[in-house]
Amino acid sequence: MIVDPSKIWPVIIGMAIGTFFVRYSFLGLLGDRELPEWFLRHLRYVGVAVLPGLIAPLILWPQATGGTPDLARIMATITAVTIGIWKKSVIGAVLLGFGTLYLVQYITG
């Protein structure tokens, strides 16, 4: 899979500027301003709201298999989620997830 080359630079520049302004927001522009509680309450969940939805289709309908669900990828996901939640280990989740992926791929040929 190859990305559309005309979109790459607009995305890089847009993200560079946008991300910088998020980081500079309070420190440089807004200062010591109190944010409303309802806003902070929603902000706490933004990351967990975006990322699982972003990857769910990649896991269930991977492009590498033409969009058909793949046992190895599903098993690898279950392993990585379990290790990530249980051991809170980022490296452990990545290594054991990939380990499971290769193992199931090897067994099922």
Next chain:
Amino acid sequence: MTAPHNSVKNIFWRGFRDGLPFVLVVMPFGTLFGVAATEAGMNILQVMSFSVLVIAGAAQFSALTLLLENAPVIIILLTSLAVNLRMSMYSAALVPHFGKLRTGLKLVISYFLVDQSYALGIREYEERPDQPIDNKVAYFFGIMLIMAPFWYLATYLGAALGASIPDAFSLDFAVPICFIALIAPLLRTIPHIITAIVSVIAALSLAWIPYSLGLIIAAIMAMMAGAYAELKLKANK
């Protein structure tokens, strides 16, 4: 006796040492981003610009995923910037410590404001709130002087390696697995778990909506579900 320990130089090196373990976390992510972005057809300048100008792993992986889905630029930007919104909380938390610095330094600190420098920095400043501002700045730069070069270097190594890795290694799966590793430790409360579940179910059911708009709708629904769950749980206590 204590004077040398409190010197700006010593505090800089303490930040450097405290940042060292995070290199182990940053290296694999940077490398995988370099590999994945190169496999997606980006050249070395584009891959490096991403890691140097944006310097935010999760958002970079989000953007890459949506670029591969051929989503419109505006959707890619909205989604990836949403992933980075948490950094506005970091920015706010640093105001009591860095609010009085001159603008130039605030610009540089903002550029380097990442999950790790925030986490280490805020711990240090809350333990030693009364130290001079120069010490606080030195500690922050100590952390980033060890972490940032490894982030750039890892991205470069990944990009250089990228094209030579055979398909049999299923590196397309590197992106989901990195995200899982990043998200799983965040699922520490019931509202966080509810948010993640709503996000997955809504994103899968809304995947038919064009331009990856379904993901944005799913994220808003999930965020509201999490905030609502938090409110309900508090009320029941």
